[in-house]
Amino acid sequence: MTTESREKAIHWLEWELRSLRRAPKINGCPMTPEWAEQISVLETCLEAVRGYGNDPLTLEQLRNMDGKPVWGVSLISGKPGEWFIVRVVNMSQCWFIACAGASQGFGDKDTYGKTWLAYAYPPANIEREAWVSVDDRLPEAPGEYLVVYHPCYWDSVRPERRVGMDTFRGKTAWAKKKYQRVTHWMPLLEPPGSCLPEGEGGNQ
Structure with missing residues (x-):
C-alpha cells in the first residue's frame, strides 16, 4: 500500500x-x-x-515536526504513551527538542531511539470537520483537548495561530487562558495503530 x-x-x-x-x-x-x-x-x-505502516519517526523527521502533535513512547519507564507538541529550539551551535504538554520526561534528541520514540499522526487522520469552534460549542466534559489558539498574555492577543493542548475545566474555563486564546478544539487523538496494546486495534 x-x-x-x-x-x-x-x-x-x-x-x-x-x-x-x-x-x-x-x-x-x-x-x-x-x-x-x-x-x-x-x-x-x-x-x-x-x-498500517506507522513506523517511528526518524530524528530528522522529528526535527521537521516543530509545532505539530506526536505520540511519545518511553522505552524505559513503562508508562503509557501520550500526545505532546514538538518544539524544536535552534541555537547557533546546536538544536534541541522540547516535548510541550508531556506529563513525563521523554528526553532529548541525544537519547531519541534509545530511551524514547515518537510517532506521527498522518494528517489524513485529523479530519478538518473534527475541529469545533468555541463559538459553536465547548467540550461537554473537563479534560485535555487538542486546540488551535492565538498566543496571548491576558488581553494582548497575537495574530498567529498554533496547535497545542489545553485543559478544559468546565463552563468556559481553559487552564492556559492567560497564554492561549483558544479558537477551536477537538478530542485528543487515538494513538497511532502500531502503538496500541495487542487486542486494542494495534498491529498484531
Missing part, C-alpha cells in the same frame, strides 16, 4: 462513515442492527488502514 493510496482510503472511509452516521437523522428513521453492523465494519477497516 502506497502512502497516496492509504490517504485516499482513509478519506473515503471517513466520508462513508460520516454519511452512514448521519443517515438515520436525515432520513428520519431509527438506526437498524444491519446499519450499525455496517458502521462497525467500516470503523474496523478505517482503524486497520490508519495503523
Whole structure:
C-alpha cells in the first residue's frame, strides 16, 4: 500500500462513515442492527488502514515536526504513551527538542531511539470537520483537548495561530487562558495503530 493510496482510503472511509452516521437523522428513521453492523465494519477497516505502516519517526523527521502533535513512547519507564507538541529550539551551535504538554520526561534528541520514540499522526487522520469552534460549542466534559489558539498574555492577543493542548475545566474555563486564546478544539487523538496494546486495534 502506497502512502497516496492509504490517504485516499482513509478519506473515503471517513466520508462513508460520516454519511452512514448521519443517515438515520436525515432520513428520519431509527438506526437498524444491519446499519450499525455496517458502521462497525467500516470503523474496523478505517482503524486497520490508519495503523498500517506507522513506523517511528526518524530524528530528522522529528526535527521537521516543530509545532505539530506526536505520540511519545518511553522505552524505559513503562508508562503509557501520550500526545505532546514538538518544539524544536535552534541555537547557533546546536538544536534541541522540547516535548510541550508531556506529563513525563521523554528526553532529548541525544537519547531519541534509545530511551524514547515518537510517532506521527498522518494528517489524513485529523479530519478538518473534527475541529469545533468555541463559538459553536465547548467540550461537554473537563479534560485535555487538542486546540488551535492565538498566543496571548491576558488581553494582548497575537495574530498567529498554533496547535497545542489545553485543559478544559468546565463552563468556559481553559487552564492556559492567560497564554492561549483558544479558537477551536477537538478530542485528543487515538494513538497511532502500531502503538496500541495487542487486542486494542494495534498491529498484531
